[in-house]
Amino acid sequence: MGNKKIDILFNHWQYTLQFFGVDQYKIAATFTQLVAAYCTAGRYYHTLQHIHHVLNNIQTLQAYTQNLPAVQLAAWFHDVVYDTQANDNEAKSAEYACQLLNNLAIPISQITIVQRLILNTKHHQAAIDDIDSHILLDADLAILAADPVDYQKYAHAIRQEYAWVAEVEYIQGRKQVLEKFLQRQHIYFTPLMFEVAEQSARANLQAEIQQLSCKKI
Known part of the structure; x- marks a missing residue:
């Protein structure tokens, strides 16, 4: 910074x-x-x-x-x-x-x-x-609703923090985390965040899961 x-x-x-x-x-x-x-x-x-x-x-x-x-x-x-x-x-x-x-x-x-x-x-x-x-x-969790470019940077930074984890294990674990959020009735609790961020967050999570699923190991 x-x-x-x-x-x-x-x-x-x-x-x-x-x-x-x-x-x-x-x-x-x-x-x-x-x-x-x-x-x-x-x-x-x-x-x-x-x-x-x-x-x-x-x-x-x-x-x-x-x-x-x-x-x-x-x-x-x-x-x-x-x-x-x-x-x-x-x-x-x-x-x-x-x-x-x-x-x-x-x-x-x-x-x-x-x-x-x-x-x-x-x-x-x-x-x-x-x-x-x-x-x-x-x-x-506001980052989950970021624009797609910033979300990609976030996802990449998380992968860097788990660099010690093998790719296949990381993909499996990361997908489980993302899917748990998608399974919730609401990702966000406050009325404002639910209104302005819920749909974007769900779209980003689904897109990352799709990208992880398409990776060749």
């Missing part, structure tokens, strides 16, 4: 933490820590660019929120631990968030909410009345 986007992200982080009265030194120090986490090797999609997009999508959906600061904090931490060879990334990300936010003296009630939101990103499911989770999940 360029310096301009880093500055925008810092402003996001600063704005959210100032809501809780965190001082400027701690805001800057923890931002540096998060930037380092999202710049670790092996990330091609789950990067600061992704966090930037998720935060922007949350802004678009903020009218639905019940606890906007908690949703924004969860966005920052939901992929802070990301290892494609592990199956506990969400749990570790929630633990990371707890430790860092405790050090910033964020109220434990807020930390508990942030952790719940993060954990719900594991299966991209939430209780029917969990509006804030719905917003985070929709913001996280």
Whole structure:
């Protein structure tokens, strides 16, 4: 990311933490820590660019929120631990968030909410009345409804993150993931995202499944 986007992200982080009265030194120090986490090797999609997009999508959906600061904090931490060879990334990300936010003296009630939101990103499911989770999940999955060119870039970046997986196994696993989304009654939870993004997301998922099915191994 360029310096301009880093500055925008810092402003996001600063704005959210100032809501809780965190001082400027701690805001800057923890931002540096998060930037380092999202710049670790092996990330091609789950990067600061992704966090930037998720935060922007949350802004678009903020009218639905019940606890906007908690949703924004969860966005920052939901992929802070990301290892494609592990199956506990969400749990570790929630633990990371707890430790860092405790050090910033964020109220434990807020930390508990942030952790719940993060954990719900594991299966991209939430209780029917969990509006804030719905917003985070929709913001996280907004990429599925991107224009076809950007969607192809996303799909390629995911493949890069799983470069250690053999092609035949990747195709099988990826198709299963995509088909699970298509089997849902709704991919998106919020009325706005369902209205503007549901059809595009389903078209993109079906197109990727078709491309994967046509690949010669």
